[in-house]
Amino acid sequence: MTPFHVTATGHSLNYLPEYVAVDQGFFADEDLTVTASVPRPWDRVLDDLRDGTASAALGGIWVPSMYRDRADHLVPFAQIAARAPxxxxxxxxxxxxxxxxxxxxxxxxxxxxxxxxxxxxxxxxxxxxxxxxxxxxxxxxxxxxxxxxxxxxxxxxxxxxxxxxxxxxxxxxxxxxxxxxxxGGPIPWSVYYALGPADDGRVQQQAVFCRALQRGMDWIQAREPESYGDFLTRIFPALPVDILLRAARTYRENAMWTTPLIDPEGYERWQLGIADGHLISAPIPYETLNDPRPTAALRAAA
CATH class of the missing domain: 3.40.190.10 (Periplasmic binding protein-like II)
Incomplete structure (x- = not known):
């Protein structure tokens, strides 16, 4: 089994497909052992990428956008949350x-x-x-x-x-x-990104990660939240079950979790928002920032 560690900026319901893919063995089916951590403060996810502790960071795409051509070369390769939670x-x-x-x-x-x-x-x-x-x-x-x-x-x-x-x-x-x-409309709210350009081996590893993540999304889309309420309360013990079920149902019904492919339309919209917020001087073209190769097979199958 190949280790694949995710350093995340939070522990959140909008990351549910990853938790499902771990619990249901979808990553294991791809010969990946996926683990996750949430460092504090949140920007230590960048340290985890730099020192090789993590295979990917999970958080906002505004970070790779802001760092582009200024500091670290951070490359988004997959999306998990397609709406603002x-x-x-x-x-x-x-x-x-x-x-x-x-x-x-x-x-x-x-x-x-x-x-x-x-x-x-x-x-x-x-x-x-x-x-x-x-x-x-x-x-x-x-x-x-x-x-x-x-x-x-x-x-x-x-x-x-x-x-x-x-x-x-x-x-x-x-x-x-x-x-x-x-x-609120489509937006690549939470994405996975890695440090630097990927070689063929890393692209393949990211591709199988995305394939398992897609299975996690499909699993959620095929079920009412009530059928896995016990799982939700185990993962998020601080939230009342009725709140978890209602939020999960809302996310499921409004395309929060559909594909790991970073949506080009939502991306373009969010780039305008990031630019208007003065974190970048102008919107960054899609393939200048993102690596579409890990989700290419999912795009072809759609």
């Missing part, structure tokens, strides 16, 4: 929400674990014709602190992970006014 919480009912009412308001969103949340929400504002400069942001604190302060009356809106938003809304005092897995 976030929600916007407000104090009004969802039916009363309007994007055009946001100018002049204050939005809370975490900034302690990377740039994805802020980049994404500000991209959505621009897509709705709203200048982010017309909105006040509090985003230099962690999500747990901001959630507590929001419930206590700070700010007008809170951007948070979707399972967390379900939990807060169920407790009362706020409502999900935008569920981004449902209403």
């Amino acid at each position: 976030l929600a916007l919480l407000g104090r009004e009912a969802a039916a009363d929400f309007s994007w055009q009412a946001l100018p002049g308001k204050t939005v809370l969103m975490k900034g302690s674990n990377g740039a994805s949340v802020g980049l994404y929400f500000k991209m959505r504002l621009r897509e709705e014709g709203i200048d982010p400069g017309r909105i006040g942001f509090i985003q230099d604190l962690d999500g747990a602190m901001l959630s507590k302060l929001f419930l206590g009356g700070l700010g007008d809106y809170l951007v948070i992970d979707y399972p967390g938003a379900l939990r807060l809304a169920a407790a009362g005092g706020c409502h999900i006014v935008q569920a981004f897995p449902v209403q």
Whole structure:
């Protein structure tokens, strides 16, 4: 068996196909022993790539984009989450929400674990014709602190992970006014990337990894979440089972997990968001940043 270690920026429901592929033996069928770790702080995933501890990092594609031609050459080769696993919480009912009412308001969103949340929400504002400069942001604190302060009356809106938003809304005092897995459109939210260009041997290893990951996605698509509720609670013991089931169902029904192929349309959209966030000077062409070879067989079979 060939070891394949994933260093991840988090432990998250939107990474579910990887956990399924491990549990169901799909990686083992490809002669891979896949393990994972979540270093703290999150940017130590780059150290794991540099020292050879990890075969791949799992996180936002904005990191390889930002580093391109500036520092490490980080090469994305597969996608696991194709929607933003976030929600916007407000104090009004969802039916009363309007994007055009946001100018002049204050939005809370975490900034302690990377740039994805802020980049994404500000991209959505621009897509709705709203200048982010017309909105006040509090985003230099962690999500747990901001959630507590929001419930206590700070700010007008809170951007948070979707399972967390379900939990807060169920407790009362706020409502999900935008569920981004449902209403946010396609985006390569979470990708696997490696250090430097791959030789033929590494491409082959990544290809069989992608093949097993596809089986994990297919396994999820073929089942209602209730049929594997025990597995979900074992992997995510801190979340109530009803929240896990609802979030997993939403992700499954809204194309979160369909293919390891990095979606070109979603990629182009996200590159505009990353560029508008000033992390890159201009969008990077798809095949300049990504290596399409590990998913080529999946593309041909589609």
